[in-house]
Amino acid sequence: MTGQIRPRGAYTATPCRACRTPKPVRLYLCTACWNALPEKAQRALKKRDDQAHGRLRQLHDHIDSEQPLEELEITP
Ligand SMILES: [Zn+2]
Structure with missing residues (x-):
């Protein structure tokens, strides 16, 4: 893969999606x-329960479809 920026010593970092x-x-x-991100989406994403993975997926799908971050809506 090309375009992967991996600074030395940054093994605990991942690129922002x-x-x-x-x-x-x-x-x-x-x-x-x-x-x-809208405050409501931030609050939803900060919750750590058994739905957390699903919410993260919504965040990733939103970004991958190149929608503005300000328009992210997380449904529990
Ligand atoms: Zn970023």
Whole structure:
């Protein structure tokens, strides 16, 4: 694969799905992209229950279909 930016020592980082900035692996998005999400979506994504994986999928599908982050809606 090409275009993978992997700075030395950044093995705990993964690229932000939306903008490809390296971010800590425990975060879904880099801070800038996270802050672009509607507050309601942020709250939903922060919940850790058995639906968390499904919500993450919704986030990824939203980004992959190139919709604006501000329009993300998470359905529980
Ligand atoms: Zn980002």
